[in-house]
Amino acid sequence: MTKLVTVEESIKERNNALAEANRRRFDESKTFVVNVMASPGAGKTTLILRTIEALKPYFRIAGIDGDLATSLDADRMAATGIPAVQVNTGGTCHLDAVMVQSALEHLDLEATDLLIIENVGNLVCPASFPLGAHINFLIASVPEGDDKPYKYPKMYRGVQAIALNKIDLLPYFDFDMDYFRQGVEVLNPGLAFFPLSAKTGEGLVEFHYWLREQVRTFLEG
Amino acid sequence: MHELPYAQTILRVALEHAERAGATRIVALEIVVGELSTVVDDTIQYYWDIISEGTIAEGAELRFRRIPALLRCWDCGTQFRLDGEHLACPNCGSRKVAIIQGEEFNLESIEVE
Ligand SMILES: Nc1nc2c(ncn2[C@@H]2O[C@H](COP(=O)(O)OP(=O)(O)O)[C@@H](O)[C@H]2O)c(=O)[nH]1
Ligand SMILES: [Mg+2]
Ligand SMILES: [Zn+2]
Numbered sequence A: 001m002t003k004l005v006t007v008e009e010s011i012k013e014r015n016n017a018l019a020e021a022n023r024r025r026f027d028e029s030k031t032f033v034v035n036v037m038a039s040p041g042a043g044k045t046t047l048i049l050r051t052i053e054a055l056k057p058y059f060r061i062a063g064i065d066g067d068l069a070t071s072l073d074a075d076r077m078a079a080t081g082i083p084a085v086q087v088n089t090g091g092t093c094h095l096d097a098v099m100v101q102s103a104l105e106h107l108d109l110e111a112t113d114l115l116i117i118e119n120v121g122n123l124v125c126p127a128s129f130p131l132g133a134h135i136n137f138l139i140a141s142v143p144e145g146d147d148k149p150y151k152y153p154k155m156y157r158g159v160q161a162i163a164l165n166k167i168d169l170l171p172y173f174d175f176d177m178d179y180f181r182q183g184v185e186v187l188n189p190g191l192a193f194f195p196l197s198a199k200t201g202e203g204l205v206e207f208h209y210w211l212r213e214q215v216r217t218f219l220e221g
Numbered sequence B: 001m002h003e004l005p006y007a008q009t010i011l012r013v014a015l016e017h018a019e020r021a022g023a024t025r026i027v028a029l030e031i032v033v034g035e036l037s038t039v040v041d042d043t044i045q046y047y048w049d050i051i052s053e054g055t056i057a058e059g060a061e062l063r064f065r066r067i068p069a070l071l072r073c074w075d076c077g078t079q080f081r082l083d084g085e086h087l088a089c090p091n092c093g094s095r096k097v098a099i100i101q102g103e104e105f106n107l108e109s110i111e112v113e
């Protein structure tokens, strides 16, 4: 005779326990953490470098890089003068809370106000693996097309802010901004949205001002 | 690739509940997967066969139950199923809609001996 045992547990929530442990550590050391996610080539590294440059006068910044496609990204972060760690994901398509935990061994969180994590370039699974970040940040880009929110609803629902990068290329692509924004709005109503170009610098001031306020509010809170 | 940690969590949760129920063997697991969840059944099954070996869950059957995505219109209250890219309310055309079902990935129950 077999018997049925009711379980009713969310597998994802159980997976999230490790991220919560990271989060407690960040809160204790007063470190604001941003998890940057995007497809490969969307402009994560470019935007991160420009953000480090813009916010360095205000905060002590550190970086973790988990991007497989460009293993030199951590070096590029370090070249700006901040502590940066490259995470070897061993071929995995996303960072997870444990990988971040081991990267933290190489950083002094007490001396870090803002930690920027560049996730592996991928729109599918990073959204399913929370790291404990305060802000999950998605970078979309014009060449990827305006239908991405519809194709990757999970990613668009799991973030607290989004940048649309490479708007300097709008004249060359058939990108319907209203269609894109409608998709974002349905999936994630009221989401902070920053159209910008990490190349020309257009729209960067608004984004940097917003992020600076987020970090400042956190540090004062 | 990300199905491995999920399979491990399923195993861990199932073993916990089986132990609490005083079971000696897990025969089957019922897993609910929402349409918007990015979980691939076959891949879970693949890892499951490997990691359950040597546990009381070895050879247990994984029964996946898919549930559709459901949306609700904020303006008129109509509930409707997600239909491709059409996110607007079929009744009033409003685009103010919320997802009320479809993101689940739950271990519902286990069958034990
Ligand atoms: N036209 C244009 N190119 C950009 C912009 N931002 C980044 N790129 C280019 O896109 C390519 C990929 O950028 P990268 O930052 O390495 O992307 P990642 O893979 O997401 O880290 C590089 O050649 C960048 O110079 C932008 O705003 N406009
Ligand atoms: Mg990069
Ligand atoms: Zn993955």
Ligand SMILES: [Zn+2]
Pocket: B073, B074, B075, B076, B077, B078, B089, B090, B091, B092, B093, B094
């Ligand atoms: Zn309606």
